[in-house]
Amino acid sequence: MDAIQTAQYARALYSAHGDRAEAEAAQKxxxxxxxxxxxxxxxxxxxxxxxxxxxxxxQG
Structure with a gap:
């Protein structure tokens, strides 16, 4: 995954899960x-x- 895709996934996950996004990524x-x-x-x-x-x- 390139840097642009990484940023897109991160933004989408953060938009969907807010402060839980980092935990969701860690679980994955x-x-x-x-x-x-x-x-x-x-x-x-x-x-x-x-x-x-x-x-x-x-922020954590």
């Missing part, structure tokens, strides 16, 4: 890791980090 990351999908897990980790940036400092 864990599910992918458990299934052995390391590439997808890395993508979800990037989405999670982007959500953290969207939320800004001191």
């Amino acid at each position: 990351m864990r599910e992918c890791e458990a299934a052995g999908n390391t590439r997808q897990a890395k993508d979800w980790q990037s989405v999670r980090q982007t959500i953290r940036q969207i939320r800004g400092p001191n």
